[in-house]
Amino acid sequence: xxxxxxxxxxxxxxxxxxxxxxxxxxxxxxxxxxxxxxxxxxxxxxxxxxxxxxxxxxxxxxxxxxxxxxxxxxxxxxxxxxxxxxxxxxxxxxxxxxxxxxxxxxxxxxxxxxxxxxxxxxxxxxxxxxxxxxxxxxxxxxxxxxxxxxxxxxxxxxxxxxxxxxxxxxxxxxxxxxxxxxxxxxxxxxxxxxxxxxxxxxxxxxxxxxxxxxxxxxxxxxxxxxxxxxxxxxxxxxxxxxxxxxxxxxxxxxxxxxxxxxxxxxxxxxxxxxxxxxxxxxxxxxxxxxxxxxxxxxx
Numbered sequence: 692x693x694x695x696x697x698x699x700x701x702x703x704x705x706x707x708x709x710x711x712x713x714x715x716x717x718x719x720x721x722x723x724x725x726x727x728x729x730x731x732x733x734x735x736x737x738x739x740x741x742x743x744x745x746x747x748x749x750x751x752x753x754x755x756x757x758x759x760x761x762x763x764x765x766x767x768x769x770x771x772x773x774x775x776x777x778x779x780x781x782x783x784x785x786x787x788x789x790x791x792x793x794x795x796x797x798x799x800x801x802x803x804x805x806x807x808x809x810x811x812x813x814x815x816x817x818x819x820x821x822x823x824x825x826x827x828x829x830x831x832x833x834x835x836x837x838x839x840x841x842x843x844x845x846x847x848x849x850x851x852x853x854x855x856x857x858x859x860x861x862x863x864x865x866x867x868x869x870x871x872x873x874x875x876x877x878x879x880x881x882x883x884x885x886x887x888x889x890x891x892x893x894x895x896x897x898x899x900x901x902x903x904x905x906x907x908x909x910x911x912x913x914x915x916x917x918x919x920x921x922x923x924x925x926x927x928x929x930x931x932x933x934x935x936x937x938x939x940x941x942x943x944x945x946x947x948x949x950x951x952x953x954x955x956x957x958x959x960x961x962x963x964x965x966x967x968x969x970x971x972x973x974x975x976x977x978x979x980x981x982x983x984x985x986x987x988x989x990x
Contacts, residue, residue: 829857957983
């Protein structure tokens with residue numbers, strides 16, 4: 692048995708015995724976590740998904756010591772993406788950090804739904820205007836630009852730290868010329884004639900957890916990721932209500948608002964939107980369990 696294989700088995704036992712896994716990151720298992728930490732210890736950090744596609748590099752004694760330290764930190768509850776500094780989203784390797792929400796696999800439902808809308812618009816046009824609010828690390832904004840060259844994307848977040856992470860991701864992915872980041876509250880950064888009635892696609896992954904529930908979330912989440920990214924007010928829909936109310940002013944006729952919703956929120960929000968005369972078409976996307984997680988509303 693090779694030294695790398697022997698060390699991996701030894702570390703896997705250690706990690707499996709102490710690791711607590713959360714359902715919001717299904718790609719993380721004891722095995723995949725160890726692979727990601729292994730690459731980080733070799734000073735070649737990659738996302739957990741990417742680590743699964745690569746061979747394990749050899750570790751020298753200093754690397755093995757770094758791996759022990761990383762395992763200890765992960766067992767203590769520090770998010771894997773913070774230890775590696777990487778997270779994959781819709782096929783993109785992105786930078787991750789404490790500044791913003793770690794992109795979740797569930798948000799790829801919104802990303803793919805929005806991309807489908809975007810590609811239907813770009814089929815007959817040279818450029819399509821996209822706005823992403825509550826952008827966080829910029830994962831949605833950058834994914835849309837990455838997958839559709841005709842998308843001209845603007846993104847904003849109320850957190851200046853999140854905006855800076857988004858800008859770093861844009862540079863990291865070579866998309867800084869096509870994705871512009873702004874700081875401000877929801878749609879306020881775009882309150883100018885250029886955007887009024889001209890936005891083709893408006894996307895948002897808003898905070899949608901009720902304030903009381905945020906306080907009961909796992910320490911790995913609330914202790915390391917910004918509360919701003921989760922807290923949606925007393926009922927969890929404070930930001931969603933504002934978004935639905937303000938979006939029609941920015942969307943062009945035929946434009947679409949696409950946003951993520953929390954578990955259990957979809958049916959009621961769809962009923963409310965159906966009564967809103969500002970929207971003429973509704974569509975939803977459910978997860979594997981049949982729960983509505985994405986709403987797309989056309990104007």
